[in-house]
Amino acid sequence: MKKNIKIAIATLILATTCFGQTVTTQNQILLRTQTDSLNYTLGLANGDGIKNYYLKDKPLDEFIGVFMKYFDAGFAANNQFIKPDSTNKYADIIELGNKVGNALKTQVNTGLMGNSGLKVDLQIIRKGIEDGLRSNFNILSAEGAQKYLQATMVKISQQNISPEDKLNKTACEEFLAKNKLRKEVITTKSGLQYEVLKKGKGSMPTETSSVKVTYIGTKIDGTVIDDRSKPDQVLVFKLSETIKGWMEAIQLMPAGSKFKIYIPQELAYGIMKKGEIKPYSALIFEIELLSIEK
Numbered sequence: 001m002k003k004n005i006k007i008a009i010a011t012l013i014l015a016t017t018c019f020g021q022t023v024t025t026q027n028q029i030l031l032r033t034q035t036d037s038l039n040y041t042l043g044l045a046n047g048d049g050i051k052n053y054y055l056k057d058k059p060l061d062e063f064i065g066v067f068m069k070y071f072d073a074g075f076a077a078n079n080q081f082i083k084p085d086s087t088n089k090y091a092d093i094i095e096l097g098n099k100v101g102n103a104l105k106t107q108v109n110t111g112l113m114g115n116s117g118l119k120v121d122l123q124i125i126r127k128g129i130e131d132g133l134r135s136n137f138n139i140l141s142a143e144g145a146q147k148y149l150q151a152t153m154v155k156i157s158q159q160n161i162s163p164e165d166k167l168n169k170t171a172c173e174e175f176l177a178k179n180k181l182r183k184e185v186i187t188t189k190s191g192l193q194y195e196v197l198k199k200g201k202g203s204m205p206t207e208t209s210s211v212k213v214t215y216i217g218t219k220i221d222g223t224v225i226d227d228r229s230k231p232d233q234v235l236v237f238k239l240s241e242t243i244k245g246w247m248e249a250i251q252l253m254p255a256g257s258k259f260k261i262y263i264p265q266e267l268a269y270g271i272m273k274k275g276e277i278k279p280y281s282a283l284i285f286e287i288e289l290l291s292i293e294k
Contacts, residue, residue, distance in 0.1 A: 035118050038152060041145035042113065043125040046100070047132020048142035053208070053240045054096060055133070064133045066090045067097040071129070074101025075122060113153060114272030114279075117160065157271040157279070169280035172265060175220045176282055179262055192248050193262035200256020203292060205239060210293040211250060212236045217285045225276060225283070236293055243268050250289060258288040 031037050055063050074097060084091045104125065112118035132142060140148070161169070180187045184195045205211050213236075216229040228235055239247050245263030253259055263283045271279045 031124070034152065035112070036121065036124055038112060038118060038149065039121045039124040040128040041140065041148045043128020043130075044132040044137075044140065044145040045128075045142055045149060047129035048135070048145075049132070050096065050100075050129075051133045051135070054093060060134070063090070063093050064130070067093050067133070068126075068130065070094045070097030071101040071126070074098035074103075075105045077102065077105075110273075114269075114274075115153070115156065115160075117156075153271060161279075165279045168278045169265070172220055172280060172282035176262060176264055185262070188248065190244070190248060190267060191264045192245055192267055194249055194252065195260040196257070197260055197286070198256070198258040198288075200254040200258075200289065202255025202257075202289075204254055205251055205289070205292050207239055207247060207251065210236060210238050212290040212293055213250070213287055214290065215285050215287040217283060219277075220282055220284065223276075229286070234290060245283070246285075246287075249285075250287065253287070253289045255289055255291050258286065260284070260286045 031040055050067070051060075070093075077098075084094045088094065104120065104122070107113065108120050110116065112120050128145075131137070131139070132145075176191075176193065179185055180193055185193050186195070187193050212234050214229050214231070214234055215226075216224065217226045218224050227233075239250055242250075243263070245261065245267035248267070249259060249261040249263075261284070263285070265280045265282055268281065268283050269277060269279075273279050277283070
């Protein structure tokens with residue numbers, strides 16, 4: 001499920017037209033179309049996020065160079081690289097660059113952010129990532145990029161939603177509306193719903209924590225999408241790498257807790273299809289937080 005719960009290279013505005021011609025200091029990037037603008041803002045938003053989460057207090061030029069090298073390698077490779085030795089001071093950024101590049105490569109076939117009508121442009125995305133990493137916001141701010149992505153992708157999805165996806169969207173919305181009425185269920189401001197199955201007594205994780213969990217995930221009809229509920233199937237990951245619903249829910253759980261969470265599509269994968277998970281799907285997980293890792 002690690003692939004499923006990762007925030008796969010995307011964050012999701014307002015404008016629905018392209019930005020027009022943009023000239024950069026190192027080369028000329030032309031954003032002629034809406035798809036060009038989506039490629040650039042996707043890169044910019046992710047570059048800014050990577051800088052804020054992974055490159056704090058690090059020499060930027062040095063680590064950006066390493067990240068971009070392994071981003072390119074990940075995009076070019078058929079498979080991800082073996083995780084580098086932990087004694088390598090660049091280990092985390094090498095692995096991250098490789099994973100981001102590899103994740104982007106999968107979108108060449110599926111379409112940008114899972115939309116088959118949007119073509120991936122590596123050079124434009126790459127320029128956006130570098131601008132985000134270097135805080136070069138001459139074209140657009142990081143917040144503006146996220147808003148642009150969100151509003152534009154929502155508009156595109158509403159224009160192109162299939163009858164099957166519309167039925168799934170409606171079914172998930174109806175399920176969540178009914179589920180929130182149960183007295184056991186707590187609903188947060190974001191729309192996340194959860195039940196406390198067991199309350200632990202350990203410390204609380206934060207957004208930057210690494211955590212150890214077991215879990216089982218299902219669709220609203222009970223179909224299992226991933227099962228790592230056995231003691232020998234524990235998963236350790238950084239909360240900053242998960243979907244929004246997981247990130248929010250796990251921060252509500254003292255270590256030792258077990259929650260059942262109900263994630264609306266906006267906090268999961270939204271319009272994107274992820275394996276057997278259809279667009280607009282609400283997801284259900286029983287998660288046990290075993291510990292917070294150092």
